[in-house]
Amino acid sequence: MSKEIGIIDADLLDNGTRHPNLALMKISGYQKELGNNVTLLEDYFAIPRYDEVYLSRVFDFTKVPIDPKDYPNLHIGGTGYFWMDAEDLPHEIEHHMPDYHLYDEYVGKQIARGIKAQTYSDYMDYSIGFTTRGCFRKCPFCVNQKYDHVFRHSPVKEFFDPSRKHIYLWDDQFFGFPRWQEVIDELEETGRRFQFRQGLDVRLMTEEKARRLARVKYHGDYIFAFDHISDTPQVRKGLEIWRRYSDKSTKLYVLSGFESQGAEEIASIFERIRILMEYQCLPYIMRHEYYNQSPYKGMFITLARWCNQPNFLKKKSFRQFCEANGLHSSAYRYMSQFEHDHPDIAKTYFDIRFDRRGGQ
Numbered sequence: 001m002s003k004e005i006g007i008i009d010a011d012l013l014d015n016g017t018r019h020p021n022l023a024l025m026k027i028s029g030y031q032k033e034l035g036n037n038v039t040l041l042e043d044y045f046a047i048p049r050y051d052e053v054y055l056s057r058v059f060d061f062t063k064v065p066i067d068p069k070d071y072p073n074l075h076i077g078g079t080g081y082f083w084m085d086a087e088d089l090p091h092e093i094e095h096h097m098p099d100y101h102l103y104d105e106y107v108g109k110q111i112a113r114g115i116k117a118q119t120y121s122d123y124m125d126y127s128i129g130f131t132t133r134g135c136f137r138k139c140p141f142c143v144n145q146k147y148d149h150v151f152r153h154s155p156v157k158e159f160f161d162p163s164r165k166h167i168y169l170w171d172d173q174f175f176g177f178p179r180w181q182e183v184i185d186e187l188e189e190t191g192r193r194f195q196f197r198q199g200l201d202v203r204l205m206t207e208e209k210a211r212r213l214a215r216v217k218y219h220g221d222y223i224f225a226f227d228h229i230s231d232t233p234q235v236r237k238g239l240e241i242w243r244r245y246s247d248k249s250t251k252l253y254v255l256s257g258f259e260s261q262g263a264e265e266i267a268s269i270f271e272r273i274r275i276l277m278e279y280q281c282l283p284y285i286m287r288h289e290y291y292n293q294s295p296y297k298g299m300f301i302t303l304a305r306w307c308n309q310p311n312f313l314k315k316k317s318f319r320q321f322c323e324a325n326g327l328h329s330s331a332y333r334y335m336s337q338f339e340h341d342h343p344d345i346a347k348t349y350f351d352i353r354f355d356r357r358g359g360q
Contacts, residue, residue, distance in 0.1 A: 003036040006050035007102065010057035010064050010080070013042070017058075020123050022170065023077065023089060025098035027054050032099060040102055047071050057081060061289070095154060098128060100161055127167045127192070129159030132177045150176035156186040166219045167194035175204040184212060193219035199253055200224055203231060205238035207245075214246035221282065222248060227255040229268045232275065239279045251282040254307070257291025257300055263342045266299050270318075270349035273307065277358035283307045298334035305331065317360075319350040 007024050011017045028038045039050075044066050047053050052073050057064065057080030068076045079086050088094060107120045117124070131154060134147030150173045160167065167187065174180060174196055187194050195218060202224035213222070222242075226235050235252075242250070254276075256269050273283045285304040291297060306321045307313050316324060322335040339346035351360040 003031075003034075003051040004049070005031045005036045005038045006041045006047065006053035007038060008041050008044065008047075008053060008055040010055055010078075011059055011062050012106075013044075014057075014062045014064070015059075018119065018122055020103055020128070021056050021058065021078075022098060022128055024054060024056050025100065025102050025128075026089065026093050026096045028099035028102045030093045030096045033096070038099070038102070040106055042106065047074060095158060097161075098159055100127075100164065122168070125165045127159055127161045127164045128170070129154060129156070129167075130170050131156060131183045131186075132171045132174055132180075134172065134176075150174075152177065152179070152183075156183070156190060160190055160192075162190075165192065167192050168197050168219070169194065170198055171196055172198055173201060175201050175209060180209070181212065184216060188216060191217075193217045195219040196223060198223075202226075202238035202242065202252070203234040205241045207241060210241045210245040214242075214248070218248070220249075221251040222246070223251050223253065224281075225253040225255070226272050226276065226283070227253070228259070229271060232272075236275065239276075239281065243279055247280075249282065250279075251284050252276055253286045254283045255286050255288060256303070257294060258288035261290055261294035261296070263296065263338075263345060265294070266296055266303075266338065266342075267345045267349070269300075269303055270345070270352075273303075274349065274352050274358040277352060277354050277356075280354075280357065282310050282313065296334075296338060298330060299338050302331045302334050314354045317351045317353050 005028075007028055009017075009021045009024055011021070028040075031038050041047070041053070044064075047066075048071070050073060052075065053071070054075050054077070055064070055068065056076070056078035058078055060080045062080050068074050077086060077089075103120075103123045107123050110120065111117050122128075131152070132150050133153040134150045156167070167190065174183070177183070194216075200213075200223065224235075224238070254269060254272050257265060259265060259268075269285065276283045285300075285307045287300050287304060291300040294300060302322065303318070305312075306316075306318055312321050319335065322329070322331040325331040335346075335350070339350065352358050353360065
């Protein structure tokens with residue numbers, strides 16, 4: 001006799017998210033193969049009506065308005081509950097083809113409400129998976145602390161759906177895998193464009209990696225990271241190699257607000273932006289939640305608004321962006337206050353421009 005299985009994507013219900021939950025899609029695929037009926041739940045009220053319900057959240061700040069202990073049929077998981085101590089899925093689920101249709105009804109409803117279909121491209125257009133797992137960096141802000149090396153997780157065919165246009169990968173430290181070339185070969189055999197969403201480690205860039213990566217059918221921006229100003233020599237070396245082989249759009253995640261929340265962190269962000277402008281790379285400001293403790297919280301927000309929309313970054317300096325918002329805007333107020341408090345930092349960075357490779 002088949003079971004009634006409920007699935008709850010807590011991040012989707014609380015904040016909305018542009019990314020489907022891969023673990024839940026694998027659970028759904030496995031349960032359907034067993035002959036069970038699977039439903040993506042859009043609230044928490046129906047939990048008692050199902051034989052089993054699987055609830056996952058990726059972020060610990062996602063609000064879940066129930067106490068899971070009150071429901072004996074409820075299974076919870078995800079880094080939002082267990083951080084780096086989250087248990088692995090059972091092997092038969094972890095390596096199951098994801099159910100790429102789990103979110104179909106939900107997406108259909110949102111599009112019918114008038115939301116653009118492009119908003120849900122990740123749900124409709126991509127095969128999703130990990131080809132490798134693990135990382136040796138042990139960055140304190142990262143959930144990926146479980147392993148101290150990079151290892152092969154799955155072949156591409158394990159999660160590749162030929163009916164989908166593209167592939168995106170959640171690999172944590174792909175360039176740290178010694179046989180990375182084999183994975184690229186498998187990806188190219190699919191004939192699909194692909195992208196590493198977590199970013200690639202530019203500090204591990206080599207001539208061979210740059211040459212190969214520049215030649216593949218890549219989808220969207222190439223993504224790397226520039227998390228710490230202390231990494232500047234390694235980041236510069238990697239980008240110099242990369243730019244010898246590719247002039248394609250390249251983005252680097254810029255971690256902000258983690259190491260400190262004062263003026264020195266604002267200066268660090270600006271300096272990393274300036275360096276990336278030299279290489280015609282796009283900075284993408286990733287604000288750690290600690291930024292909320294900063295007396296310059298508004299500057300973190302305004303920097304993200306400026307950088308994370310390339311049309312602004314490419315055409316205007318930070319000062320011009322704030323002025324364009326209006327003299328009574330919050331952006332102009334934050335800029336003016338910071339300039340009053342730290343004129344030297346403002347003089348060095350407020351007028352740098354992308355189209356002048358970080359010059360004024």
